[in-house]
Amino acid sequence: MTAIDLTRSAEWAALKQHRKSLAKTRIGALFSEDADRFGRFSLRLEEFALDFSKNLVTAETMRLLRVLAAKAEVEAWRDRMFAGERINTTEDRAVFHVALRHQGREPMPVAGRDVMPEVRAVLGRMRDFATAVRDGHWVGATGQRIRTVINIGIGGSDLGPAMTVQALRPFCHPEIRFHFVSNVDGAHLEAALAHADPASTLFIVSSKTFTTQETLANAKAARDWLTARLSPSAVPKHFVAVSAAVAKAQEFGIAAENVFGFWDWVGGRYSMWSAIGLPIAVALGWDGFEKLLAGAHAMDRHFREAPLERNLPMTMGLIALWNIDFLDCDAYAVLPYAQDLARLPAYLQQLEMESNGKATRRDGKPVKCATGPVLFGEPGTNGQHAFYQLIHQGTQRVFCDFILAARDRSGHPELHRLLTANFLAQSQALMLGKSAAEAEAEMRKAGMKAKQARALAPHRAFAGDRPSNSILLGELDPYHLGKLLALYEHKTFVLGVLWGINSFDQWGVELGKQLANDILGGGGIARDGSTAGLKALYDAWRT
Numbered sequence: 399m400t401a402i403d404l405t406r407s408a409e410w411a412a413l414k415q416h417r418k419s420l421a422k423t424r425i426g427a428l429f430s431e432d433a434d435r436f437g438r439f440s441l442r443l444e445e446f447a448l449d450f451s452k453n454l455v456t457a458e459t460m461r462l463l464r465v466l467a468a469k470a471e472v473e474a475w476r477d478r479m480f481a482g483e484r485i486n487t488t489e490d491r492a493v494f495h496v497a498l499r500h501q502g503r504e505p506m507p508v509a510g511r512d513v514m515p516e517v518r519a520v521l522g523r524m525r526d527f528a529t530a531v532r533d534g535h536w537v538g539a540t541g542q543r544i545r546t547v548i549n550i551g552i553g554g555s556d557l558g559p560a561m562t563v564q565a566l567r568p569f570c571h572p573e574i575r576f577h578f579v580s581n582v583d584g585a586h587l588e589a590a591l592a593h594a595d596p597a598s599t600l601f602i603v604s605s606k607t608f609t610t611q612e613t614l615a616n617a618k619a620a621r622d623w624l625t626a627r628l629s630p631s632a633v634p635k636h637f638v639a640v641s642a643a644v645a646k647a648q649e650f651g652i653a654a655e656n657v658f659g660f661w662d663w664v665g666g667r668y669s670m671w672s673a674i675g676l677p678i679a680v681a682l683g684w685d686g687f688e689k690l691l692a693g694a695h696a697m698d699r700h701f702r703e704a705p706l707e708r709n710l711p712m713t714m715g716l717i718a719l720w721n722i723d724f725l726d727c728d729a730y731a732v733l734p735y736a737q738d739l740a741r742l743p744a745y746l747q748q749l750e751m752e753s754n755g756k757a758t759r760r761d762g763k764p765v766k767c768a769t770g771p772v773l774f775g776e777p778g779t780n781g782q783h784a785f786y787q788l789i790h791q792g793t794q795r796v797f798c799d800f801i802l803a804a805r806d807r808s809g810h811p812e813l814h815r816l817l818t819a820n821f822l823a824q825s826q827a828l829m830l831g832k833s834a835a836e837a838e839a840e841m842r843k844a845g846m847k848a849k850q851a852r853a854l855a856p857h858r859a860f861a862g863d864r865p866s867n868s869i870l871l872g873e874l875d876p877y878h879l880g881k882l883l884a885l886y887e888h889k890t891f892v893l894g895v896l897w898g899i900n901s902f903d904q905w906g907v908e909l910g911k912q913l914a915n916d917i918l919g920g921g922g923i924a925r926d927g928s929t930a931g932l933k934a935l936y937d938a939w940r941t
């Protein structure tokens with residue numbers, strides 16, 4: 399199977415034509431024409447709903463998008479992923495994170511070999527370890543139980559666990575503090591160590607390759623901190639590792655029995671379901687971690703089995719393609735109305751931008767359309783008082799995902815009512831907007847003089863017609879979070895197939911790493927005047 403350049407297809411041209419036919423259609427008007435628009439343009443999977451009705455789509459748009467998906471053979475590519483085929487062609491690897499949360503008894507083979515026995519063996523070791531840390535059977539070198547867990551990793555070896563432990567805060571062990579150190583800026587490690595007692599601190603060094611500069615440097619600094627305060631012989635009780643390169647973790651000095659492995663078919667940004675999720679398992683306990691896996695598996699099954707027209711990840715991918723390539727949206731905001739999901743945008747930045755921020759197709763030819771947009775976000779309502787101005791009135795077109803959990807665990811129902819009202823109001827405001835005439839009439843009604851109202855009206859008008867999805871979860875718990883994250887994973891995959899790119903490599907991060915090593919070795923500085931100038935200033939100011 400080769401990638402098709404969809405932009406040259408009749409199906410793409412039909413969508414372009416269709417987009418023109420919608421030039422005068424406003425999203426809000428589509429609701430007036432169809433009393434059941436919400437029912438027709440929303441999908442549910444148990445207590446999980448995707449409402450995509452506030453997009454500029456009609457039944458014909460969705461039909462044409464599905465015809466395009468068929469042309470791109472999205473379902474066949476999905477089946478190849480689930481069959482463990484080596485669809486990550488530039489790295490010659492299978493893409494099989496779905497096996498990590500597989501719940502059935504049937505085999506999940508890669509190259510003819512069922513991976514499930516190994517997956518279950520690692521899960522079993524994770525369960526025993528996490529349980530021992532939580533209940534105090536795992537003790538530090540001086541016999542104290544663990545009170546602080548510091549995960550050292552970056553990118554996929556950090557963002558998933560960091561985001562999840564924060565997202566599921568009410569479900570976490572109440573007497574263990576969790577820190578996630580990723581940045582090679584020493585301030586990050588220092589902040590984690592500031593209140594840590596070495597005798598009760600456990601470090602989890604997470605790195606798929608165990609070659610990542612930042613992680614190894616932080617891990618060495620952490621080991622020095624520990625050995626200076628306890629002794630070198632304390633390391634085995636305070637350091638464990640998670641890696642697909644077990645031998646390298648051992649070389650670092652971590653005993654084989656304290657290394658939790660995973661496999662090359664698990665991509666970094668798809669790895670929190672593997673042993674990379676160890677801090678999550680310690681935080682939530684085994685039941686919680688299993689629920690997270692079960693939620694993701696429920697979305698996997700849905701993605702694999704539901705027909706295109708009822709398939710949530712397929713639909714979300716197609717809507718994103720429509721907004722990016724046919725409605726010219728430049729940016730994509732993910733706006734969780736849940737403070738505990740504060741790290742979700744950062745997690746999704748890696749998932750989507752590292753997967754689909756590419757300009758070369760699978761066949762080596764250039765992509766002929768816009769691919770992954772700039773993704774950003776903040777929890778609502780904070781973002782409303784910062785960057786929403788641009789989303790409502792700016793010249794760039796941004797499409798948004800709003801996310802809310804219906805049941806609240808904060809114990810403040812009155813605050814959740816306000817949060818919900820804002821969640822509902824923002825997507826409505828983006829869609830409906832407010833004309834200058836409406837703004838002027840409103841100001842007049844409030845008693846403003848005619849001249850002033852007329853002058854202010856253009857500033858207080860909203861173009862509206864800005865597209866958004868809304869995602870409603872029953873509750874922000876491990877099961878629903880698992881579903882949410884798997885939804886985004888598969889939606890990212892669908893988009894990659896539509897664009898004809900390989901979503902599973904990340905060559906774009908290599909050049910910077912290479913040049914940093916050059917510069918560390920003393921080379922590279924003179925390559926350009928700016929770099930040389932900055933380094934000279936740095937040297938001068940440093941002394």
Ligand code: F6P
Pocket residue numbers: 552553554555604605606607608609610613666667752904907
């Ligand atoms: O530099 C990018 C990257 O390779 C990510 O894809 C990955 O998640 C991260 O670095 C960390 O890599 P590792 O787990 O091998 O330390």
